[in-house]
Amino acid sequence: MDKISHDTLLKQLNWRYAVKKFDPSRKIAAKDWELLEESLRLAPSSYGLQPWRFVVVQSPDLRKKLTPVSWGQQQVEGSSHFVVFTHLKSLDEAYVERYIKEIATQRGIGVANLKGFHDAIVGDVVKGPRAAIAAQWTARQAYIAMGSLMTVAALLHIDACPMEGLDPVQYDQILNLAKTPYTTVAAVALGYRAADDELQHAKKVRFAKKDVIHYV
Amino acid sequence: MDKISHDTLLKQLNWRYAVKKFDPSRKIAAKDWELLEESLRLAPSSYGLQPWRFVVVQSPDLRKKLTPVSWGQQQVEGSSHFVVFTHLKSLDEAYVERYIKEIATQRGIGVANLKGFHDAIVGDVVKGPRAAIAAQWTARQAYIAMGSLMTVAALLHIDACPMEGLDPVQYDQILNLAKTPYTTVAAVALGYRAADDELQHAKKVRFAKKDVIHYV
Numbered sequence: 001m002d003k004i005s006h007d008t009l010l011k012q013l014n015w016r017y018a019v020k021k022f023d024p025s026r027k028i029a030a031k032d033w034e035l036l037e038e039s040l041r042l043a044p045s046s047y048g049l050q051p052w053r054f055v056v057v058q059s060p061d062l063r064k065k066l067t068p069v070s071w072g073q074q075q076v077e078g079s080s081h082f083v084v085f086t087h088l089k090s091l092d093e094a095y096v097e098r099y100i101k102e103i104a105t106q107r108g109i110g111v112a113n114l115k116g117f118h119d120a121i122v123g124d125v126v127k128g129p130r131a132a133i134a135a136q137w138t139a140r141q142a143y144i145a146m147g148s149l150m151t152v153a154a155l156l157h158i159d160a161c162p163m164e165g166l167d168p169v170q171y172d173q174i175l176n177l178a179k180t181p182y183t184t185v186a187a188v189a190l191g192y193r194a195a196d197d198e199l200q201h202a203k204k205v206r207f208a209k210k211d212v213i214h215y216v
Numbered sequence: 217m218d219k220i221s222h223d224t225l226l227k228q229l230n231w232r233y234a235v236k237k238f239d240p241s242r243k244i245a246a247k248d249w250e251l252l253e254e255s256l257r258l259a260p261s262s263y264g265l266q267p268w269r270f271v272v273v274q275s276p277d278l279r280k281k282l283t284p285v286s287w288g289q290q291q292v293e294g295s296s297h298f299v300v301f302t303h304l305k306s307l308d309e310a311y312v313e314r315y316i317k318e319i320a321t322q323r324g325i326g327v328a329n330l331k332g333f334h335d336a337i338v339g340d341v342v343k344g345p346r347a348a349i350a351a352q353w354t355a356r357q358a359y360i361a362m363g364s365l366m367t368v369a370a371l372l373h374i375d376a377c378p379m380e381g382l383d384p385v386q387y388d389q390i391l392n393l394a395k396t397p398y399t400t401v402a403a404v405a406l407g408y409r410a411a412d413d414e415l416q417h418a419k420k421v422r423f424a425k426k427d428v429i430h431y432v
Contacts, residue, residue: 004220004371006251013258035222037429041422042229046380055430103421136352140359147363155220164262205319206257213253214271
C-alpha cells in the first residue's frame, strides 16, 4: 500500500503559506500542472454536481488587465499559473439533467434508474430550500476544490496564493463571463516562491487546537 | 526531497468517493486522527483568520440526535469520526484583535507592527464591503478546510462523506451553539467504507476536462 507518511503530510501542510512574491523564472512543469488540473476536476462537490468552471488565465494581456482589479497584487502577473474560480449563478433543471445523462452514459445505465437521484437534487437545489441561495451554495462548492488544489500543490512542493481580494464584477467583464452561466468568486495563483519573499520565514500562525477543535 | 508521486496522488484522488455506508467495526487510529485534525487546523483561510470551529461529535447520544436532522443518513452514527463544520456568524473587531495578538505573540513582534494588516482586515470584513456578507464569507472559508481534510484523508486511505444534507438550525440547538459565535454549515463523516457499500464500485463521474477547465 502506497501510504504517504504522516511526516511528509505534516511537513508539507506546514510548508505552504500564501506566497506574496513568486519567482518569475520558475514555471510549473506540464506534468505537474496536469495533475493540479485533475485535482480540480476530481474535487468533491455536493451531489457530485461540479457547479464550477476553472479559468486558467494564460494571456499576459488579460493578466495585466486583472492586476488593477485585484488590489494591484503582483501574484496575478508574477505567478506561473493563475486560475480563476467561477461558479454557477443559478441551478436549473437543464443542468441537473445534463449531469444525470453524464452519469448514465459513464456508468452505462439508463436515465430512468437515476430518477430518484434526479428528483432529490431538483427538489433541493432547483426547486427546494437551497434554490434561493443557489449562487452562495455553488460558490461554497468551489472552495472545496480550492482547498483540495492548495493541498495537492503543497504535496508537490508547488506554491500557491489563494486570492479573494479581487473585484468579481470586473473579473467577469474582463474574462467575458457575462454571457455564460458562471461568475467569479476567487482565484489562486500558483508557482514557486521567490527567494526574497519574506513571509516564507515567518512562523505560521494558527490558533491553538483547543480553540478550533471541540469535542462533544 | 520527499515528493509524493503523481501516480499515488492521482490514484487516491480517484479512490475517494462519498461513502454511504461505513464499516462500523473499523475506527480511525489515534495517530491518523491527530493528523486529520492538524489538516483542519492548518487549513488556509483568507487573511489566515480561521473563522471556524470544528466540532468532533463523539457522544453516541448526540450522534443519535443528529441523525433525524441529517435526512436520516446512517453515516452520522455509522462513521468512525463525525466532524461538524461551524463558522463565525459575524466578524467583529475583537476577533480581529485576538488574531493580531496571536500573530504578535507567536512571531515575537509588537502589535504596532501589524497595524496595517489589522486595518486592512477590519476595513474589509468588519467595516468594509464584505461585512454585509460576513457569515457567507466565513462559511466559504470552512469549505476550504473541508476540501483539504477530504484530500488528506484520501491520501491516508481514510474514507469520508461530506454532508450538506442536514438542518443547521437543529444542529446548532443539539450542539448547544446558540450562545457561541459559531453556527453549523456542513459536516464530514470519516472512517472506512463498508465492504457492501455499492457505490465504491461505480465509476466516478466527472465532466470532461474541456467542460470544467477553460484557458484564456
